[in-house]
Amino acid sequence: MSEITETTTTTAPAAKLSRKEFVSDQDVRWCPGCGDYAILAQVQKVMPELGVPRENVVFVSGIGCSSRFPYYMNTYGFHGIHGRAPAIASGIKIARPDLSVWIVTGDGDGLSIGGNHLIHLLRRNLDVNVLLFNNEIYGLTKGQYSPTSRVGQKTKSSPYGVVDNPFDTAALALGAGATFVARTVDVDQKHLQSVLHRAAAHTGTSFVEILQNCPIFNDGVFSDVTDGEGHENRQLLLEHGKPMVFGPENDRKGIRLGPGMEPEIVRMDSTKADEILVHDERNDAIAFFLASLAWQPGPGIERLFPVPLGVLRAVERPSYERSVYQQIEAVTRKRGPGDFDELFASGDSWTVS
Amino acid sequence: MGTAPSYHNGSKPTQELETVVIRFAGDSGDGMQLTGTQFTSESAIAGNDIATLPDFPAEIRAPAGTLAGVSGFQLNFSSREVFTPGDRPDVLVVMNPAAYAVNIADLVDGGALIVDTDGFSKPNLRKAGYEDNPLDARGMPERYRIFRIPISKLTSEALKDLQLPTKTVSRCKNFFTLGLCSWLYSRPTEATVGWIKAKFRTAELIEANLRAFNAGWAFGETTDAFALRYTVGSAHIPPGRYTSMTGNKAVAYGLMAAAAKADKKLYYASYPITPASDILHELAEQKNFGVVTFQAEDEIAAAASAVGASFAGAIGVTGTSGPGLSLKLETIGLAVMVELPLVVVDVQRGGPSTGLPTKPEQADLLQAIFGRHGESPVAVLAPSSPTDCFHAAFQAVATAIKYMTPVILLSDGFLANGSKPWAIPSFKDLPDIPAKFWSKNIGFHPYLRDEDTLSRPWVVPGTAGLEHRIGGLEKDYDSGNISYIAENHDRMVRVRASKIARIVDELPDIEAIGPEDADVLVVGWGSTLGSIEAAIRDLAAEGIGVAHAHLRWMNPLEPGLDKLLARYRKVLVPELNLGQLVRLLRDRFMVDAIPINRMEGRPFKAGELAAEIRKHVRTPPRVVVGGAEAR
Numbered sequence: 001m002s003e004i005t006e007t008t009t010t011t012a013p014a015a016k017l018s019r020k021e022f023v024s025d026q027d028v029r030w031c032p033g034c035g036d037y038a039i040l041a042q043v044q045k046v047m048p049e050l051g052v053p054r055e056n057v058v059f060v061s062g063i064g065c066s067s068r069f070p071y072y073m074n075t076y077g078f079h080g081i082h083g084r085a086p087a088i089a090s091g092i093k094i095a096r097p098d099l100s101v102w103i104v105t106g107d108g109d110g111l112s113i114g115g116n117h118l119i120h121l122l123r124r125n126l127d128v129n130v131l132l133f134n135n136e137i138y139g140l141t142k143g144q145y146s147p148t149s150r151v152g153q154k155t156k157s158s159p160y161g162v163v164d165n166p167f168d169t170a171a172l173a174l175g176a177g178a179t180f181v182a183r184t185v186d187v188d189q190k191h192l193q194s195v196l197h198r199a200a201a202h203t204g205t206s207f208v209e210i211l212q213n214c215p216i217f218n219d220g221v222f223s224d225v226t227d228g229e230g231h232e233n234r235q236l237l238l239e240h241g242k243p244m245v246f247g248p249e250n251d252r253k254g255i256r257l258g259p260g261m262e263p264e265i266v267r268m269d270s271t272k273a274d275e276i277l278v279h280d281e282r283n284d285a286i287a288f289f290l291a292s293l294a295w296q297p298g299p300g301i302e303r304l305f306p307v308p309l310g311v312l313r314a315v316e317r318p319s320y321e322r323s324v325y326q327q328i329e330a331v332t333r334k335r336g337p338g339d340f341d342e343l344f345a346s347g348d349s350w351t352v353s
Numbered sequence: 354m355g356t357a358p359s360y361h362n363g364s365k366p367t368q369e370l371e372t373v374v375i376r377f378a379g380d381s382g383d384g385m386q387l388t389g390t391q392f393t394s395e396s397a398i399a400g401n402d403i404a405t406l407p408d409f410p411a412e413i414r415a416p417a418g419t420l421a422g423v424s425g426f427q428l429n430f431s432s433r434e435v436f437t438p439g440d441r442p443d444v445l446v447v448m449n450p451a452a453y454a455v456n457i458a459d460l461v462d463g464g465a466l467i468v469d470t471d472g473f474s475k476p477n478l479r480k481a482g483y484e485d486n487p488l489d490a491r492g493m494p495e496r497y498r499i500f501r502i503p504i505s506k507l508t509s510e511a512l513k514d515l516q517l518p519t520k521t522v523s524r525c526k527n528f529f530t531l532g533l534c535s536w537l538y539s540r541p542t543e544a545t546v547g548w549i550k551a552k553f554r555t556a557e558l559i560e561a562n563l564r565a566f567n568a569g570w571a572f573g574e575t576t577d578a579f580a581l582r583y584t585v586g587s588a589h590i591p592p593g594r595y596t597s598m599t600g601n602k603a604v605a606y607g608l609m610a611a612a613a614k615a616d617k618k619l620y621y622a623s624y625p626i627t628p629a630s631d632i633l634h635e636l637a638e639q640k641n642f643g644v645v646t647f648q649a650e651d652e653i654a655a656a657a658s659a660v661g662a663s664f665a666g667a668i669g670v671t672g673t674s675g676p677g678l679s680l681k682l683e684t685i686g687l688a689v690m691v692e693l694p695l696v697v698v699d700v701q702r703g704g705p706s707t708g709l710p711t712k713p714e715q716a717d718l719l720q721a722i723f724g725r726h727g728e729s730p731v732a733v734l735a736p737s738s739p740t741d742c743f744h745a746a747f748q749a750v751a752t753a754i755k756y757m758t759p760v761i762l763l764s765d766g767f768l769a770n771g772s773k774p775w776a777i778p779s780f781k782d783l784p785d786i787p788a789k790f791w792s793k794n795i796g797f798h799p800y801l802r803d804e805d806t807l808s809r810p811w812v813v814p815g816t817a818g819l820e821h822r823i824g825g826l827e828k829d830y831d832s833g834n835i836s837y838i839a840e841n842h843d844r845m846v847r848v849r850a851s852k853i854a855r856i857v858d859e860l861p862d863i864e865a866i867g868p869e870d871a872d873v874l875v876v877g878w879g880s881t882l883g884s885i886e887a888a889i890r891d892l893a894a895e896g897i898g899v900a901h902a903h904l905r906w907m908n909p910l911e912p913g914l915d916k917l918l919a920r921y922r923k924v925l926v927p928e929l930n931l932g933q934l935v936r937l938l939r940d941r942f943m944v945d946a947i948p949i950n951r952m953e954g955r956p957f958k959a960g961e962l963a964a965e966i967r968k969h970v971r972t973p974p975r976v977v978v979g980g981a982e983a984r
Contacts, residue, residue: 057814079825092662094647095665117657120654324645335641343642350594
């Protein structure tokens, strides 16, 4: 039982590593132009900056395009089965709390077939990081709609348009009790890096939704928000303690609460600054409020708000595995280390002579 | 409050019996499981050999007094070796008409029927479907020895000055029953008295239950209803210290001991399911052994997290029952592919679907061996008794580590809840399990293979320089990288199969027990061991010699089986399914094995099994000696 901890404590202090050392020797096999390349590059860049020895990092994934990710990281990696990455990662983290565990999943893997595992992971608050690549489509199975596809979207399996209502990913995570919820985009390197740093630093489950473009089956699905013309009007960059303002320099807008507590977009040049909502990562009401903001032109429920990018929620709660080991320690203190001979004879026993 | 009555004392004459099968039956809320368990402890302490069969409904508290709510506990205690809980009770204790209705057909003719007459009220009779009291039916006194005792009334009289709520008083009647039966069979009572004192929280409850227990005993001593009491002598049990062990507890202990002997952390993940949950309960209790339990959100997560824990260097174990095994199969396939140690405990129950959740069956065998997509070989082990569950669980862990493979342990509801005396082992006498993590980085790749076992190295995260990726995709034999090459896949499929097949190299040849000249072989597996042994003993008493071989390894099958099967004129395969092992034997050995099957949610009755076997035995030649016929 001691062997596991020994292995980790003998790890030498991490020498300064570079991005290169996190790049595996495997050929990357995503489609040209896939948003996953950009995400991989940023993760490989951020990893050496975290100060965690490479051998203590584990990437775990399920099935789907995004789930090939572990093969490209020169760390420990586990490419699991569809939807089960959070469960596999839970076993890894509970068995070995010293490891830095990263789950890479997608909107189908994480929110459809693996939805149950994801919400329970968030509820338990294991100290792991979840990177959910959301491209609102099934890519690896060649273009069926996913649980985040929009109402009316035409795909191979919805030739007349999707009739399912999609998940609000951030709202789902918040509803499951996630202690850290953030959203970023594949095309904004700086923003992606800063969110990854915040996620890594958070104790507890860090849930990061990354809006990711699938050039083959759902090209440009987020361009309104990420890098298309006028995208400044459709993204709200969040900063803790700062007012919620957005838009180009010559057309700044802000968000305030309307009379029915509904979000209202107002022009900054005709609004008093103190009417604008100030972001607070620790405020649950604000987190849920932000999760309800979306850029969704119809059909379906139309919502025309800027999409919040950044950290929606970051609060402290003891991590699951820490509580598990605290309990083990407490019981061991009280009862003393287990003795098998005592245990075996702990029921009514009798002697035959 | 009295001291416990001594079982040595007593004024009534005592008759010695060899074997008694007693069944306690009542409403789910009547505490019959507790009565049975305590009576079992007393009998074990008396030196008897014992075997038990708890039989409870799937409903936690079905409406009181109904047939659906009847809970039973059967015990076979004897001065000779006991193989089964007994086919039919010699003594039936019933607390209400529903318990009577469900169980009376099993009571042997001339058997003792002990009845709580207070339970036989008009409404209770009606709930059990009786217009009139069946005890008054014609022929009853001739058929059974009936003891009508107002147990509820006598219990409340014994407790009347304690001024307890009626409900509390009513809950003590099982201890009155236990006291009475303890007197009747001259059981030692110290263990029960100790149990009452330890388990009840308040002095008031301790007093109440002790009084009820003593009142039951005293009633036996003074009533005219019982003219005789009985004793059952000590069985010839090898000397040593014993405790009563259920299969589920034995599995838990076996897993813990094996993990400790491998110097690894035990990680047990499970989703509550009858009849496997007690393994989770037992392990969750043992935190000071460093055991980590994880109650997962579902069966799949339990299995997947166990695979993750193994990847991280712990002994990943998941436990379940039939429907849960179905859900875990995909994950077991992953463990086959990534070649990590995984133990899956399947406590089989009646299926398909929800089936008979609390009753045993052996119908998951083919699911365990074959129930996955692709060629997905795993090791499958089947313990044969509640106490054997300890050794089988230990062996499952050792095998999972040595061969880097999933191992499915096929227990069942009978083994899980049934109990047998367990010779308490000494921890230091258990073998160490070699389990070294790989750390050499020269020429390393994750699918390097051990020449003998074909297993791959177990490298855990945290080992610098050996960072690697595993997953469900096919891997290249020579590099461990993803490979879709046709020849490589063919090779890897065969290697994985060979790895499991090679387990036989460490197993001894299977042998049969029985007379040299027997020409009929009974091949069993798992929990039918006791029934088969009892049936064969009964046949031997008639002069019929039959051989018996019992399989422990279901995959791979034990070595020597081919030669063994070829030696007999007939091979009979009794199973609690519609013929699963028999298919494997026919397929593998081209032997015309004959199935004997029952799907009744209970173990084989030895008598029924003996009758089935008898059909296949040649009538022994009649030898005429001096004009008289002899056999």
